[in-house]
Amino acid sequence: MNTINMSMAVVVAVLYGVGFYLLLQRSLMRVLIGIVVLGHGANLLLQLAGGPPARAPILGSAPDEQIADPLPQALALTAIVITFALTTYLLALGYRSWVLVGHDEVQDDIEDRRIAHRRAPEASMGEEAGSDDMSEDEDDPGSAAASGDPVEPSVTSGPAGSGRGVGR
Amino acid sequence: MSALVTLPVLLPMLGAALTVLFSRSAFVQRLIGIVVLAVVSAVAAVLLVAADQGAPVVAELGGWPAPVGIVLVADRLAALLLLISTLVTLAVLLYAIDQRIADYGRETASTTFHPIFLLLSTGVSLAYLTGDLFTLFVAFEIMLAASYVLITRRTSATRIRSGMTYVIISLTSSLLFLTTIALVYAATGSVNLADLAERVGELPTGLQTVLALMTVVVFGIKAAMVPLHFWLPDSYPNAPAPVTALFAGLLTKVGIYALLRTQTLIFPLDGPSTLLLVIASLTMLIGALGALAQDDLNRLLSFLLVSHIGFMLFGLAVFDAAGIAGTALYVVHHITVQATLFLVSGLITRRTGTVSIDAMGGLAKTSPALAVLFAVPALTLAGIPPTSGFVAKLALLQAGAGAGLETSLVAGVVILASLLTLYAMVRVWVRVFWGAEKPPLTDPDPTDELIVGTARTAKPMYVATGALVAVSLTIAMVAGPLSAVTGRAGQDLFDRAPYQVAVLGEERTP
Incomplete structure (x- = not known):
């Protein structure tokens, strides 16, 4: 079981807090930034899940026990690409909404x-x-x-x- | 045989690429879509037979054995759901093609629809087959990204609002899913489902509960269980009929499938889960009561969809082989019938020019074919014998009655919710199909994707819908063998060992 150090835990907590706070806002732009921040928090947490920092995971470049766990890095990379792409789509959608409705507020259902x-x-x-x-x-x-x-x-x-x- | 497991993922993805290449020719695009989905259905049928007669079919991607590499696993449940999902997708595609031909003529190609549609199918197949938590996340993202485009395509001001709600909710749940994966990996050092099944069992009980709850929340949002359902009746009804049918049929069921898989494999329980029983009862009742308050036909169907998610949660909550088998059978039945109802609703809307039940009337006289197409799935959804709904509900009730007092009580809620469903359907029938004929309204906004109040409803659209009704009736006819298969699938899930042995090999499993 991997545990993470306090400063990183605080950073992740702040990112989640800010992200969820912004998600609850009325303006679509803020919601979007909230999703971006929340995505950063999730990706950072995914990175930290691999344990403490260590040498680059290239076989033979360092003794095995000094090498970082490469899997969370690969997972985080994939997740970053996905969140990035979806953020772009949401931006386009926000612009479309602004063109059609004239404001970027999320409306009542x-x-x-x-x-x-x-x-x-x-x-x-x-x-x-x-x-x-x-x-x-x-x-x-x-x-x-x-x-x-x-x-x-x-x-x-x-x-x-x-x-x-x-x-x- | 193991190469076959990759085909349901690879073929739609390649098909999507090809439809982009041939975006000039409407005919080639349509042909690719239909052929790909037909082949995937055939492959899924072969996988089902193979998995049912022998062991689950496993493919190790890149030749890396589990738990290091990514595996695709087709066990009884995955293959069965893959088969029925692909058949429904194919019927919806036919409906969408017919609708497009009716609205825009034979030659107009659509640059985005076919690639996105096939990508959605890729995501759904991958979600069913994957044996790896992170790949499940990727599958969900493929599926959801495709659904974002489908729901906001050619959007109008109303639809962009509902589309926006849908995208934001889905993105949030995806980020929560990512968080769950990070926590699971930090705790166990693995993302392979079969491997997790062992490792999570060694964790402290409190941590296990937290992880289990996080998966319930994440997949609960995707499956629209109460109280995480609020986005569904708001966003689904605003999409064009084929898109809504596909979403209602497949997307929420993939959430249920993920819940079934993770809860049975990674977080097994000894007896009925009180939390899930409460959630299931609330979902059934709130969905059914919400449906009674609606005037908009599509919103009514969406609330009924939420209500019936509760039925599937109930089977899982009972948490024995019979309950899980009941859920599996119910998912198969519900994928078909819910998609059919939304397609029929699309036909009704085209004919009457409105989604308001109050503004319709006398359709039984003006369009008897529509009345038949509506009546069969409506009775199936309500669970009138001898339809597939009755068989599936009976399986759930038997499981509930045999597992103690609290599940028997919730089984009573199942009956109540079924009666409410029947009432909602009868209400629609009386108002829409009986009564005085009302003239069709004209299309209020001719520029957007929703074309309503038109006489151009093509016959093939009725045929495609009729095909789905036939699938639903076939399920009722083969209910005996089918419930035997789901029974074995439920036993597999409950035992856990068949899945683990198939993925990890004999020596690693206790």
Whole structure:
């Protein structure tokens, strides 16, 4: 069983902490950076799983007991390539989302929006008509696209997603 | 024989490369896809027979013996799931091709769809066959990376939101998986599953529990078990019908398969697992109740998918040979029927132009073929005799009733969840197929991949869906031999020794 030294354990813990904190943010950019940081943490942990640092694992270059375990290095290398590729894809997706929606916020899911709509009439009767329209929109997949994110703006900046960066 | 085990991984990968090369010709692309998947099905059938009559078929990649090298192992369970998965993939591919021809004409080639589709199949095959924890991670990544592209392809503003949720959740679970691998390696110095089966047993109990829990969480997210299911009903319904069918049929089941493999081989238990029993009950009930609250047909089916993940978890939670065998049988049945239902839902959506159940009606009169195609898998999912769902549920119930009081109680939940499933399906039937006819709506967004409310539903799409219904009926017909095979597969998993002997050789196993 390999154990790791304290400083490395702290580094990994901080990377995981920061990563998960950023994952819970609303902005997609922060989520993405969170995934990158979390990936670094996981890869570092994978490296550390191989035991303390030692000589390069080339047969004959050093006595066997001084050679580092090559397997975690190979695993980490593979994992780095995979996380890198997927980060790139997520970046592209984030850009696409920005082009289509006009902001990079991760939006509420349909269920959350429905519950918010259900509560909305109780809070302010004036908005009832507007929210009814939207809940009808959600029934078919295409036109829900047009309404985008109906809840967020009404919470922060009054009714309906007015001027929500469509022209940006 | 051992070279055959590599084919289900190699062929789709080569096929994906070839479809990129021939991206100008729609015909060649389609031909490559169909031929590759048909050959892989045949190979999987051969592997199943070989594994069932003799020992698991093992291939040592690069000639390095386990536990140093990477091994591919086709035992009864892996070969069986590989066979049914490839058959379903093939039917979905046929449906997708027919849909494309109906929408865009015979000549329009798609540069991305076929390569990505075959890569997804590669990932699924590798996940079933691999005998190595890290290769399992790689397999998941191949499969998920392909699924990211499929779910966000030609996306619209709504679909990009759900696609985003899906990608972020999957990436997070993958990173947790990586963490688990690091911890397992630090504790044992091995990633080979058969080797781990011995080494993890020597660790302190607390550490074993932590590692077991981490695998349950990681694969639980992939399999969408409650309370880690929230992403599924939100992301699956927004993809085009063939993609949703493939995801619903295969991706969550690969998670269940990974759970089955790791929990039985590496973290065996003496009796029923209370934690898994609780999770299974919650999954069954929350999924079924969630389905009752839905108006969107695809979301309803997604919630039912979550509910039925609970059935499979129940078999694993019972943790004896009968329970594991029941889960294996249920996975085979559910892969087929869930994919079929999503394909039928795609047909319904094309015809009516909406996914809202309230906006449909009278389809039984206007489209009797659709009614038959829906009724058979719906009854199968609910588990009405003599369908395959009944056989699979009976196996689970028998296992549950024979393993003590708490599993018998959860077996009651299984019956309740089945009744709720039946109710949800009857509700869909009454609203969609009976009642007054309603005119089809027009496509609200003609630019995106989802084409709805069109009369251009090609006959071949019905044929492809009908083929899957036929597969499902065949499962019911061969239920006797099939449950004998899954029974032996469950016994193998429970005993652990056959797998270890096949991978490591006689002398290394106790």
